[in-house]
Amino acid sequence: MHELGIVFYIIRDVKKVAEENALKRVVSVVMDIGEVSTIVPEYLTDCWRWAADKEEILKGCQLEINTIPAVTHCDDCGKEYPTVAHGKICPHCGSTRTWLLHGREVEIREIIVPNN
Ligand SMILES: [Zn+2]
Structure with missing residues (x-):
């Protein structure tokens, strides 16, 4: 269960952004x-x-x-194709010379703060 480790990384990054921008509260992290x-x-x-x-801030x-x-x-x-449905074998030509374009992301997209 490495999710907890990832949560600590997210918290560290969000706190860093909050400090740099003098934010007191964060309502949502996307x-x-x-x-x-x-x-x-x-x-x-x-x-x-x-x-x-x-x-406190979170x-x-x-x-x-x-x-x-x-x-x-x-x-x-x-060509490109959905990985989950087809795995490493291209459904268009049967090739295995394929590589993952998207799908392994673990990134903070947005930090949402109160409106006032
Ligand atoms: Zn192909």
């Missing part, structure tokens, strides 16, 4: 999570709730997850 990253979103939000509430702060679909590129025919 994460880009790739479809084939090893993150289990439910574990991530559970860990987040537990860890974020220990931080009390009650929501973690929103934006799932990035996994896409693989084929070097032989130059």
Whole structure:
């Protein structure tokens, strides 16, 4: 269960941004999570709730997850296809000379602060 470690990285980064921008509260953090990253979103939000509430600036702060679909590129025919449905074999030409274009992201997309 490495989700807790990732939550600590997210918290560290959010606190850094908050300090640099003199933010006192953060209401929501939006994460880009790739479809084939090893993150289990439910574990991530559970860990987040537990860890974020220990931080004054992040009390009650929501973690929103934006799932990035996994896409693989084929070097032989130059086309792209959905990774989860087809794996490493290109459905267009049958080649295995393919590589993952998107889908392993674990990144902070947006930090949302109160309006006032
Ligand atoms: Zn192909």
